[in-house]
Amino acid sequence: MESWGCIEKVIDYIEKNLDKEITIDCLADRANLSPFYFQKLFKRLVNKTAIEYVKLRRLAKISEELKTNKKDNIIDICLKYGFENHETFSRCFKDAYGLTPSAYRANPILLSHFLKPEIGLQYNIIDEDVPIVTDGIVLEVTRKFLNKPKYFAGYTVEVVHEPPSIDPLEDIWNKVHATKVSIEKYIPEGNEIGISLNIGEGEALKYFAGVETSEAIKDSRLENYTLTARGYIVCKFEAESFYTLITETIYKVYQYMHLWILKKAINVEHLAIELYYGTSPDRTYMELWIPITQ
Structure with a gap:
């Protein structure tokens, strides 16, 4: 498999498992690469570190759920996608989009996410x-x-x-x-x-x-x-x-x-x-x- 194919396979895995624990060792194993070389190759092809990419894709997934899921609390949704607490999640969300999760849920405007790349x-x-x-x-x-x-x-x-x-x-x-x-x-x-x-x-x-x-x-x-x-x-x-x-x-x-x-x-x-x-x-x-x- 071409090196880009290994990273594409990992990206597909990340997308299907955003609500599960994801580690560098796990991703490197899926790419059949050492953790060091995997992180280097991922950054070159995706222009983000693997950890940063997972965080941004989780924020995109959560924003969609905040728009459609009105019954679950925000804290329950952020914990579902691996954020440790509401404060950390709220800070990351505001850094990414410029507004708080509660403000977005009350008025779900169109957001521009970091997208899953088609390598x-x-x-x-x-x-x-x-x-x-x-x-x-x-x-x-x-x-x-x-x-x-x-x-x-x-x-x-x-x-x-x-x-x-x-x-x-x-x-x-x-x-x-x-x-x-x-x-x-x-x-x-x-x-x-x-x-x-x-x-x-x-x-x-x-x-x-x-x-x-x-x-x-x-x-x-x-x-x-x-x-x-x-x-x-x-x-x-x-x-x-x-x-x-x-x-x-x-x-x-x-x-x-x-x-x-x-x-x-x-x-x-x-x-x-x-x-x-x-x-x-x-x-x-x-x-x-x-x-x-x-």
């Missing part, structure tokens, strides 16, 4: 137009030429997005969905769009969220974006649920496409365009468009 994707560079299925993700990379422009209107926000944290995009998408029907030339059956805009080295990242319109509109309350007629690399992907799609899956697809483009040596612009299809909460399909340099 195998880093070593499996698929060919164009060949679908791949991995751990609940279905993705396919193709090329597309857009024959006529598509127009969008919406809002921008500055983003500081270092997981784990509170997800910084929930508010702007809520604003888009609350106001879209009042936007001039809005196309109800059109796409929604999200774009990460790097506005300059050392400057804040900006994110644009909007809805499709039949033409560019003039409204001082809104900003416009035009998806120009040109060639694009398009990554089409699906997930098991909309929540998974906009949290875990899209984050992993961004990472994979960065690697894919480097490996394929394709000249592209430093721009990633998220296209959402449909407006129902159970949608599980979207696309990531990357403009090819002319």
